[in-house]
Structures are given as C-alpha cells and as structure tokens.
C-alpha cells in the first residue's frame with residue numbers, strides 16, 4: 416500500500432503528526448525504533464511527574480518507582496501499535512535512513528516518500544568532563560530504572576530536569592547536591608523565580624553550588640567524587656547528568672535528503688517547519704531545537720503534517736506562545752516574555768506584581784513563597800485603556816502550573832487585563848491571585864499599582 420505521509424519517530428511529535436494525517440483523510444506510516452510514546456511516556460514527563468507526586472505524598476522510594484512503572488505502562492497502553500492500528504496508523508519498528516530526498520530505508524526495506532515528517536527527538540547531552548565516562552552515571556534514560564534510593568546524589572545541571580529530580584530525590588531522603596554552571600538555578604527563567612526556588616531548596620536541605628562546572632570526575636571504591644577548578648569537591652554515591660539535550664540526527668542520512676542541521680545539531684526549519692530539502696520534508700518536536708516540551712512537540716507535529724499535506728496557506732509555529740511549567744515545589748510557570756525580556760523588547764510594557772503572601776489561599780495552605788507577575792503591553796491607539804493587552808506572566812507558587820493557562824488564553828485571544836480583573840474568580844482558590852494581580856492595572860482598585868517593566872540593569 417502506498418502511504419501519503421512517512422513519519423519518522425514515534426514520540427509526541429510523531430504521534431501528533433500521524434494522528435493529524437488520519438484526521439485529514441490521509442494514510443500515514445510511522446517508523447520508530449523505540450516504542451510509540453517516546454521520551455515523554457517512558458523517560459520524560461510521565462515517569463518524572465509520577466515520581467514527583469509520590470515524593471510529595473511522602474511515599475517511600477520503592478513505592479514511588481512502582482507507581483512510575485504502573486503509570487508508564489498504563490499510558491503506553493493507550494498509544495501502542497495495537498491502539499494505533501485501531502486509529503488507522505500503521506507502525507513499522509526500525510531505524511529509518513534517508514537514501515535520497517524521496518527514499519528512506521528501514522531494515523533493508525526501501526520506502527518511497529514524497530512527504531515526510533522527521534520527529535526523531537532528543538537525547539541527554541553528556542558534558543566533556545574528564546573521568547565522567549568511568550563513572551556509572553545516571554541520565555533520564557536510566558534514572559527511573561533505579562530500584563533503590565542512592566544515599567547521596569549529585570545532580571549536574573540546575574535546569575528543568577535537574578531541579579525537578581533533585582527535589583524529588585531529596586524528599587525521598589537522599590542527600591542531594593545540585594551543581595549548576597551558571598550563576599543561578601533555572602538560568603533561563605525569571606531571576607526572582609530562581610531566588611524563590613533556591614530558598615526552598617535550602618529549607619529542604621538541598622545543597623546548591625552555582626557558577627561552577629565539574630572539571631574532573633573520579634570513581635573511588637564504589638563512590639564518586641566531582642572535582643572543580645576551585646572550591647571543595649563533592650563526594651557522592653551517584654551522579655545524575657542533566658545538562659541539556661542533544662537532537663537525535665546521527666545516522667539518519669540527512670545529507671542524502673538535502674536536510675541541513677544547525678550548529679547545535681538541530682534540524683534547520685523555517686517557521687512553517689519545512690526543512691532545507693526539496694519541498695515535502697518537514698521536522699517537528701525536540702529535533703528542531705525550537706521548544707523542548709511535549710505540548711510544543713504535539714503542536715509542531717500537527718503543523719508539520721498540515722503543511723506537508725495541504726496546498727495553499729501554510730501554518731506557522733510560534734514558540735513565544737507556548738506556556739511552560741517546571742514541576743518543582745513551588746511550581747515555576749511562564750508564558751510570553753519574562754520581565755527581563757519584556758524590558759528589552761517592549762520597554763513601555765507594564766507589570767503587575769503580587770506576592771503569594773497576599774493571596775488568602777496561599778496563606779491558608781501555609782505556602783506563601785512565590786508571586787504573580789502579569790505583563791501587559793500598550794495597545795495601538797488605545798494605549799493602556801482597559802489595562803493594556805496581556806503579553807504574558809511568570810507565576811511561582813504551589814498551583815502555578817494550573818494558573819498560567821488563564822494567562823495563556825488571555826494572550827492567545829489578545830485580551831486586555833481588565834477582563835481578567837473583572838472576571839469573578841471563586842474564593843478562596845489560588846486562581847484569585849490572577850484577578851488580584853490584574854486589578855493593579857486600574858486606578859479604581861486600591862493597593863498596589865502596575866509599574867513599567869525593568870531589566871536587571873535598571
């Protein structure tokens with residue numbers, strides 16, 4: 416049978432690409448060298464969030480890992496080959512290699528392909544630290560296979576993965592040290608969010624070393640030691656490497672397909688997710704290096720398929736509208752620009768600031784660390800009338816990951832902040848924080864006022 420679309424990769428992006436093809440009445444073939452579901456289901460979101468929930472509930476580590484295996488199996492069952500066949504998606508297990516822009520080979524079988532979505536994902540990046548290869552270090556590919564909690568754990572990298580897993584392991588009872596090369600945890604996020612998280616880590620007994628990179632790793636009688644060019648070494652039982660991800664493109668035969676890659680290894684795409692090949696080959700998900708999140712991979716998969724199959728106007732992928740949540744406690748949630756970014760690009764934007772210590776539900780829950788920052792832009796002709804157009808927000812707090820979606824919707828629909836302030840929110844939910852913060856854009860409400868955005872240099 417001739418297929419209308421070849422999808423390479425069975426992760427979030429590949430699944431969305433194939434499902435969109437079916438929805439458009441096309442016949443997709445999905446080639447994947449791992450089980451459908453990819454990183455998110457097996458080594459990413461699902462196991463990490465299950466472990467985080469178990470740690471927060473005070474489960475022991477063995478129970479946490481058992482829950483991880485159960486959650487992974489349950490979700491994987493909804494997207495395995497049998498389930499996908501029922502949806503009209505044929506799955507071929509194997510590794511795809513381009514032989515030409517119109518041909519890919521899978522386990523000796525040559526497939527003709529006029530339209531392709533490449534969705535081969537990413538893998539843990541391993542930093543060039545002397546001696547690291549001699550350690551039995553962990554990555555997110557192996558950490559969820561642990562059966563016993565290490566007594567001591569050093570986490571290399573204080574980004575999303577490092578912070579989420581450091582806190583979960585510490586809550587299970589491990590002695591955790593996070594080593595972050597930049598000056599603060601979560602260096603890509605709002606600076607105050609980093610400070611709030613660093614304070615919470617300190618209160619929970621997690622050691623944080625920032626502004627340092629390990630220069631050498633040593634294995635000594637079953638224990639590990641990380642050494643630095645300055646400062647004390649870290650003695651530990653296991654090391655978890657979480658210093659970023661590398662796109663998976665090796666061995667794909669991209670040159671034969673005429674597909675170029677960026678310096679960081681990501682497949683080069685335009686905003687329509689078209690590659691540099693002759694027309695018809697698109698890329699989606701982590702392999703594009705655009706926005707390394709499941710929901711972004713899903714959206715890219717849909718857009719890539721739509722653009723590959725449809726004639727006429729093509730859809731664009733805009734990373735700036737994608738919300739993100741780091742599932743630490745407190746959660747760190749972002750959509751649109753941070754205050755620092757807005758100050759650079761939109762210096763007459765205004766920002767409302769509300770500490771969680773002024774939110775009744777946060778007080779009732781005894782968790783008042785965190786804040787809401789809502790950023791609004793002046794509107795053409797109307798200026799700040801109606802409070803200005805919602806540009807985005809940073810929310811740090813226990814339910815920040817849920818609250819951010821009200822702002823994502825407001826941004827997406829071009830809403831002005833007045834709508835958020837005028838919408839009655841049920842008391843005493845955490846979401847009242849959004850209404851309370853939005854009210855700062857209006858003089859008729861008492862209390863705090865929104866102010867111009869500031870960069871750290873101001």
Ligand SMILES: Cc1cc2nc3c(=O)[nH]c(=O)nc-3n(C[C@H](O)[C@H](O)[C@H](O)COP(=O)(O)OP(=O)(O)OC[C@H]3O[C@@H](n4cnc5c(N)ncnc54)[C@H](O)[C@@H]3O)c2cc1C
Nearest residue numbers: 424426427428448449453454459511536700701707708709
């Ligand atoms: C620990 C961790 C926690 C995370 N938590 C979150 C979270 O909470 N929220 C969130 O939004 N994101 C999270 N992410 C990120 C999210 O998991 C990824 O952005 C998402 O899974 C990317 O999907 P993808 O389809 O691009 O790639 P993948 O899921 O990696 O899929 C790629 C697929 O391609 C296949 N493949 C590769 N090469 C070939 C080839 N040559 N031929 C055939 N098949 C091939 C692989 O087998 C794989 O199935 C997390 C990631 C990690 C590691």
Ligand SMILES: NC(=O)c1ccc[n+]([C@@H]2O[C@H](COP(=O)([O-])OP(=O)(O)OC[C@H]3O[C@@H](n4cnc5c(N)ncnc54)[C@H](O)[C@@H]3O)[C@@H](O)[C@H]2O)c1
Nearest residue numbers: 542572573574575576577594595596657658659707740741
């Ligand atoms: N909740 C979520 O949505 C979620 C959770 C986990 C991962 N992810 C996705 O996965 C991606 C990868 O996560 P990640 O945490 O690996 O990457 P990251 O880019 O978020 O963080 C990596 C951190 O490692 C630091 N670093 C780099 N080299 C170092 C070294 N040699 N020593 C010490 N620190 C070093 C960097 O400065 C950075 O802060 C994220 O960008 C995110 O998109 C998302």
